Amino acid sequence: MIELRNVSKKYGRDFSLKDVSITFKPGKIYGLLGPNGSGKSTTLKMISGLVYPNKGEIFVDGKLVNRKISRKVAYLTELDMFYDPFTVQHMIDFYATQFPDFEMEKANTLVNDLKLDRSKKIKQLSKGNRGRLKLVLALSRNAPILLLDEPFSGLDPMVRESIVKSLLSYIDFEEQTVIIATHEIDEIEPLLDEVLAIFNGNLIGIQNVETLREEKGVSVLQWFKKIMEENGVYGGEK
């Protein structure tokens, strides 16, 4: 369980997040939606203890978040996080030394499923394969919280599909809390339980995906476009 209580974060004069309160429950997959620069990554970084709020508090399983929360939180960054001279295998071995909950067996299965070449150096990997490796590392941990920042960005449809399948194969869908920050809404909609829209640091909507369809007859993308319009954004951003 993750709780944000009246959280604000500023970078210089600009608000990245403005007085946001949200609760994320175990056993659910959340989609954190918003255009670039809306505060999605900042939210995930704060949950993983990489940056701290200026105001408000964040709790993970009742504990105030600090840097040690990485024991409970597996975080896939949108950035490249690898050491270029490492091979795929080196990277996996290194990761295993950093996190006690890392399961080598799971990593091995995932590497095979996603058809990664263990002996290849990181700098020789394609973008798609770096994306896959990031997922291998994040999913191989038995962490109660899994945060994925733009796991699909820049990847072709085949890679995306293999990532979705691995995700569904390996998450603990009774105990784990999964948050996926993305602006590629359409493709992952069937994967999500709940969606949250943030824009300019404000939480502008929370919905259950199936309730949206059942009660309003709209998809997440349609809902998202509508509330973005209501918030003064017209077209352009997806």
Add this chain to the structure above:
Amino acid sequence: MTQEFQTSKPIYMQIAERIFQQIVRGEMASGEKLASVREMAIQTGVNPNTIQRTYSEMERMGIVETRRGQGTFITENKVILTELKIRLQTDIIQSFVKSMKDIGFSKEEIVQGLQDYLNGCDEHD
């Protein structure tokens, strides 16, 4: 992702409808075991909670049964499966008739049109 879904209907219902069609077409037999929730989630690229809801809903309708520790099975109750077949038929006819009426066809014209069409189909076979 793996399959496309209509936007206006809940996903759990669309998956149930696909399974119903498989049953009616005979691709899935009565008494047959369904994929586990996770397997089905992976096959369809859909959230496991949504699949769980599909299974619960089908169970509520009596079309599948969950056996403790064994999984979910299609019912062996033939009456229910016959009813399912009739219901799918009724749904299709209803939407066809509604579309025809919407563009101004009478009952007689609908029947006549359908008959002519089906006869035409026979000739082409």
